[in-house]
Amino acid sequence: MTGINLNASSAHDGFLPENQLILNAVSEGIYGFNLDGNAVFINPAAERMTGWKSGELLGKNIHDCHHHSHLDGSHYPKEDCPIYNTLKDGIAREISHEVFWRKDGSSFPVHYTSTPVYKDGHLIGVVAIFRDISIQKQTEQSLRQALQQVQALSEKLSSENQYLQLELADKTGDVEISGTSSQIKQLIGQIKLVANTESTVLISGENGTGKELVARNLHKLSNRADKPLVCVNCAAFSSNLLESELFGHEKGAYTGATSRRKGRFELANNGTLFLDEVAELTLEAQSKLLRVIQEQEFERVGSSDTIKVDIRLITATHHDLLKRVEQGLFRMDLYYRLNVFPIFVPPLRDRLSDIPELVSHIIQELNRKLGKKITRVSHKGLQRLMQHTWPGNVRELQNVIERESILSQSQVLQLSQQLAPESSPNETVKSSSDQSLAAMEKQHITKVLQETHWRISGPTGSAAKLGLPSSTLRSRMKKLNITRPV
Ligand SMILES: Nc1ncnc2c1ncn2[C@@H]1O[C@H](COP(=O)(O)OP(=O)(O)OP(=O)(O)O)[C@@H](O)[C@H]1O
Numbered sequence: 001m002t003g004i005n006l007n008a009s010s011a012h013d014g015f016l017p018e019n020q021l022i023l024n025a026v027s028e029g030i031y032g033f034n035l036d037g038n039a040v041f042i043n044p045a046a047e048r049m050t051g052w053k054s055g056e057l058l059g060k061n062i063h064d065c066h067h068h069s070h071l072d073g074s075h076y077p078k079e080d081c082p083i084y085n086t087l088k089d090g091i092a093r094e095i096s097h098e099v100f101w102r103k104d105g106s107s108f109p110v111h112y113t114s115t116p117v118y119k120d121g122h123l124i125g126v127v128a129i130f131r132d133i134s135i136q137k138q139t140e141q142s143l144r145q146a147l148q149q150v151q152a153l154s155e156k157l158s159s160e161n162q163y164l165q166l167e168l169a170d171k172t173g174d175v176e177i178s179g180t181s182s183q184i185k186q187l188i189g190q191i192k193l194v195a196n197t198e199s200t201v202l203i204s205g206e207n208g209t210g211k212e213l214v215a216r217n218l219h220k221l222s223n224r225a226d227k228p229l230v231c232v233n234c235a236a237f238s239s240n241l242l243e244s245e246l247f248g249h250e251k252g253a254y255t256g257a258t259s260r261r262k263g264r265f266e267l268a269n270n271g272t273l274f275l276d277e278v279a280e281l282t283l284e285a286q287s288k289l290l291r292v293i294q295e296q297e298f299e300r301v302g303s304s305d306t307i308k309v310d311i312r313l314i315t316a317t318h319h320d321l322l323k324r325v326e327q328g329l330f331r332m333d334l335y336y337r338l339n340v341f342p343i344f345v346p347p348l349r350d351r352l353s354d355i356p357e358l359v360s361h362i363i364q365e366l367n368r369k370l371g372k373k374i375t376r377v378s379h380k381g382l383q384r385l386m387q388h389t390w391p392g393n394v395r396e397l398q399n400v401i402e403r404e405s406i407l408s409q410s411q412v413l414q415l416s417q418q419l420a421p422e423s424s425p426n427e428t429v430k431s432s433s434d435q436s437l438a439a440m441e442k443q444h445i446t447k448v449l450q451e452t453h454w455r456i457s458g459p460t461g462s463a464a465k466l467g468l469p470s471s472t473l474r475s476r477m478k479k480l481n482i483t484r485p486v
Contacts, residue, residue: 004115004116004117004118004127020041023041023043024043024044026043026045027045027131028045028129028130028131029043029045029046029048029049029050029129029130029131029132030042030043030045030046030127030128030129030130031046031062031127031128031130032117032125032126032127033062033083033087033125033126033127033128034124034125035087035123035124035125037061037062037063037078037083037084037087038059038060038061038062039054039057039058039059039060039061039062040058040059040125041127042054042057042058046130049100049102049108049130049132050066050100050101050102050103051102051103051104052065052066052102052103056103061078063076063078063081063083063084064078065101066100066101066102066103067081067083067098067100067101068101069101070098070099071098071099071107071109082095082114083112083114083126083128085114086114086115086116086126087116087123087125087126090116090118090123091116092113092114092115092116093113093114094111094112094113095110095111095112095113095114096110096111096112096133098110098112100130108132108133108134109132109133109134109136109137110130110131110132110133111130111131111133112128112129112130112131113128113129113130114126114127114128115127115128115129176217177191177210177213177214177217178354178357178358178361179351179354179357179358180353180354180357181351181353181354183346183350183351184351184354187214187343187345187346190341190343191214191217191218191221191343192221194218194341194343195217195218195219195220195221195222196221196222196223197341198312199340199341200293200312200313200314200315200337200338200339200340200341201215201218201313201314201315201340201341201342201343202278202315202316202317202321202338202339202340202341202342202343203215203314203315203316203317203342203343203344203345204316204317204318204319204320204321204342204343204344204345205316205318205344205345205346205347206318206345206347206393207318207392207393207395208392208393208394208395208396209345209346209347209348209393209394210345210393210394211276211316211318211345212231212274212276212316214316214343214345215229215231215272215274215276215314215316216229216274218272218314219271219272219274219312219314222272222312224270224271224272224312227270227271227272228267228268228270228271228272229268229271229272229274230264230267230268230271230272230273230274231274231276232245232246232264232273232274232275232276233276233277234275234276234277234278234279234280234281235276235277235280236277239282239284239285240254242280242281242282242285243282243284243285243288243301244257244261244263244301245263245264246263246264246265246285246288246289247263247265247288247298247299247300247301248260248261248262248263248265248266248300248301248307249261249263249300249301249302249303250300250301250302250303251302252302254301254302257301257302260300263300265292265298265307265309265311266307266309268309268311269309269310269311270310270311271311271312272311272312272313272314273311273312273313273314274314274315274316275289275313275314275315275316276315276316277316277317277318278315278316278317278321278338279317279319279321279324279329279330281330283329283331283448283465283466284465286330286331286334287331289334290331290333290334290337292309292311293313293334293337293338294337296308296309296310296311297309313338315338321335321338321339322335327441327476328441328445328466328468328472328473328476329441329444347390347393348390348393348394348396348397349389349390352386355382355385355386355397356382358394358397359376359377359382359385359397359401360376362397362398362401362402363375363376363377363401363405363413366401366402366405370402370405370406372405373411374405374408374411374412374413375411375412376412376413377401377412377413377415378412378413378414378415380414380415381413381414381415381416382415384415384419385397385400385415388419400415400417400419401413403417404417441476441480442480442481442482445462445466445473445476445477445480445482446482448462448465448466449462449477449482449484451465452465454484456470456473456474457470
């Protein structure tokens, strides 16, 4: 930065610039100082920014008026001031980390230059040109805050992503099936045999035995492994919602369908669709499912356009599906379509020898999940586990070990806690209660009869809705003592 040179013929007093009009018009504040450091020129922009009128400052030491302190309030000696140093050494300076104080005691961040003024080769004073940079500083501050927020969010997202990846790995990655019993070996053999075919598989077994795990293994070992595996728990949806969940819906198909939505069948195209708790499908949904299996096509709810899909279907149930067929709750034709290759997952009580391997598998998973360093279950603890009947199967075993891992201070789990009472196993392929099933069947048939105003035969009658011949429905009604109310 060079200085300002006024020529000898300048008509102005001292170094006052010739074009004062222009200086008065600019938006930067401008001060002129003589060699004593006193103000000899102040433009209106400077007055506006500082609140000091030129009449109050002219002839005075401006540093003492509004450059006396640093932002933190500490004293700013005149000797350190760049403007005064320019007066001494004639070297131009540019500063942008200081504040000027206003007449009312407030301050503003300032950017200024201090430029020496020469006349006939002699230093005669300094011009300081300054700008209020509050907005720039605020913008910088907001940007810094925004950047910090973005960084924090990015870290949060990255850790959430890591967590979700782990969760996903839990669900999809390590799908190996633990166990050394002959039943598990046979199960693994069946999986290997059928995985690479396109056959529909029906997995049955009590809750918590590992049916979903089997389905994941079937998909993983199949030709479709690099395509999606879409899982639907049919018991998790009401019958209306389930249909639109499976087949999708058009906008306006029903109240609340505010936009068009793809169903799971479409999402699973080219991959595998796993329908868990398939026994819970309504008879209407069963008819639709049958058609997808037979023709690989369906329509979205509320649409007449046919959608074609290529899907490998795996289903699972903890019910005795054949019994549901006998009870008229499940279509027989669909049952045979689903049951092309049946796989039965045995309850844990029938393969207690799998417990040690399952336990060490579960401990590894838990150490990862909980950040613990559990090594094993004590000998006595293992004995207790081997004596339990495990009505909740492997899921119950997982819960017992997890609870103990959280409570335990030691690396060896003692399993001194009370195991769940030896209740009867959950409703199963073998142990379902006829009593409760009959009650459920009665309830269901009565509901359909009420919906059809007790019409039994014909295309809109109850028998058609239930997928039964009318003679079968009549005999079921008789057996279940269902009569039309008078
Ligand atoms: N042989 C096994 N080896 C390792 N983990 C297993 C095994 N069997 C089951 N599990 C685990 O037990 C838990 C329950 O298994 P899964 O969800 O597959 O059971 P399910 O029969 O589908 O249960 P539900 O009928 O309640 O849906 C899962 O975390 C699963 O990974």
